Amino acid sequence: MKVARALSLILPVLLLPALSACGGGKSAQPLSAEASNAVKPRPGAPRETLARAIDALFTDPAVGETRAVLVLYNGRIVAERYAPGYTAQTRHIGWSMSKTVTGIVIGMLVADGRLKLDESVPVPIWQRPGDPRGEITLRQLLQMRSGLQHLETAENPSDADTPRMLFLDGRDNMAAYAEAQPLSHEPGREWRYSTATSVILADVATRTLTDSQDPAARRQAMNDYLHSRLYVPLGLTSMVAEYDAAGTMLGGSMIHATARDWARVGEFLRANGVVRGVPLMPSDWVGWMTSPSPANRAYGAQIWLNRHDRRAPDELFPERGPADAYALIGHLGQYVIVAPSLNLTLVRLGHTPDNQRAALRARLGDIVELYSQ
Numbered sequence: 001m002k003v004a005r006a007l008s009l010i011l012p013v014l015l016l017p018a019l020s021a022c023g024g025g026k027s028a029q030p031l032s033a034e035a036s037n038a039v040k041p042r043p044g045a046p047r048e049t050l051a052r053a054i055d056a057l058f059t060d061p062a063v064g065e066t067r068a069v070l071v072l073y074n075g076r077i078v079a080e081r082y083a084p085g086y087t088a089q090t091r092h093i094g095w096s097m098s099k100t101v102t103g104i105v106i107g108m109l110v111a112d113g114r115l116k117l118d119e120s121v122p123v124p125i126w127q128r129p130g131d132p133r134g135e136i137t138l139r140q141l142l143q144m145r146s147g148l149q150h151l152e153t154a155e156n157p158s159d160a161d162t163p164r165m166l167f168l169d170g171r172d173n174m175a176a177y178a179e180a181q182p183l184s185h186e187p188g189r190e191w192r193y194s195t196a197t198s199v200i201l202a203d204v205a206t207r208t209l210t211d212s213q214d215p216a217a218r219r220q221a222m223n224d225y226l227h228s229r230l231y232v233p234l235g236l237t238s239m240v241a242e243y244d245a246a247g248t249m250l251g252g253s254m255i256h257a258t259a260r261d262w263a264r265v266g267e268f269l270r271a272n273g274v275v276r277g278v279p280l281m282p283s284d285w286v287g288w289m290t291s292p293s294p295a296n297r298a299y300g301a302q303i304w305l306n307r308h309d310r311r312a313p314d315e316l317f318p319e320r321g322p323a324d325a326y327a328l329i330g331h332l333g334q335y336v337i338v339a340p341s342l343n344l345t346l347v348r349l350g351h352t353p354d355n356q357r358a359a360l361r362a363r364l365g366d367i368v369e370l371y372s373q
Contacts, residue, residue, distance in 0.1 A: 031055065034081070043071065043078035044343075045370040053366045054079055057348060063360040064333060064352030068092065068259035071367065072345040075267060082259075083350075091238055091256040092349040095330030098241075099198040101230075101265065102251035103142060103289055103302030105205050107273070107281040108229050114208050117142075121204060123179050136187045138204070141197055142301035143293040149184035150194035162195045166253070173246040175203035191295035191311060195252035198302065202251030218247030233275045234268050236261045253331070259347050265328070266336040266345040290326045304329050317365035322372060333360050342371040 170177025178196035273281035306325035333352030
């Protein structure tokens with residue numbers, strides 16, 4: 001009897017490895033050295049859990065191709081990982097994350113007193129007598145509610161304004177193409193996401209900096225402003241912007257930077273536009289940028305918010321993340337997520353098709369949620 005009782009206690013223990021191998025139990029796979037080394041000591045969340053959450057971004061085929069991930073907690077890089085072929089020195093195109101950079105530039109010009117939010121936008125062809133576009137304000141442009149007839153996407157890409165502007169008939173002078181579109185509805189009434197709108201904002205910024213129509217002079221004026229007011233103060237040594245043939249910055253889609261520099265932009269916003277104690281924008285600009293647009297509560301001013309709105313699909317994870325989180329979001333799954341209440345900035349860069357974006361958002365939400373506990 002004693003032998004039988006001993007066997008009844010020992011056999012289940014001996015069988016555990018076999019049960020696990022046959023799917024009868026769950027055991028976590030050992031982390032690779034690459035996954036473990038990506039997370040620094042004391043990352044502000046359970047270290048192994050964080051390493052596994054980041055590893056899933058690189059190994060789960062359901063989220064597409066991840067090329068870079070950075071996690072900053074309390075202003076310190078606590079995790080950093082790159083896919084083969086990518087390093088800390090690799091520049092990544094921001095796609096629509098560029099819109100937020102354009103919004104920052106506009107904020108700096110407002111701080112300079114050279115632009116005002118609720119005045120008519122200084123686009124010359126809109127200022128002709130009787131042109132209803134003269135009623136559009138800078139505030140409405142920034143919040144994607146200009147009323148302009150811009151079509152971001154279409155079943156046939158050549159029917160949409162964005163590809164036409166970037167690659168077809170509008171490519172040589174993108175601002176002229178975007179500004180020539182008529183109103184489809186009253187300014188301020190409806191929200192419509194539009195890369196063309198951000199190109200108009202880049203043109204407005206350039207016109208504010210120079211009266212010249214010479215493309216080289218326009219590029220130089222904007223480039224000088226970016227370097228003196230943004231790149232140098234923030235330490236953005238890698239950031240570069242593309243320009244069209246007319247000298248307009250492609251402020252809706254084509255600004256490039258390393259993952260670390262994209263993280264610095266996020267940290268700049270988390271610090272409310274202050275660098276080493278010096279405010280570079282109006283004191284309430286970031287707060288305004290990250291406040292809901294009247295026409296879409298999930299969008300602010302050139303930036304996405306972690307909120308629901310019935311007029312647009314969720315771009316983040318409002319059902320689980322902090323309400324104050326916001327994000328720069330770009331085509332194919334570029335993200336800089338900022339959660340001020342968690343002292344957190346998360347960067348993910350890569351190539352994820354639209355049909356995998358929900359899975360990617362869920363994985364990013366897993367990381368943010370670790371800092372909410």
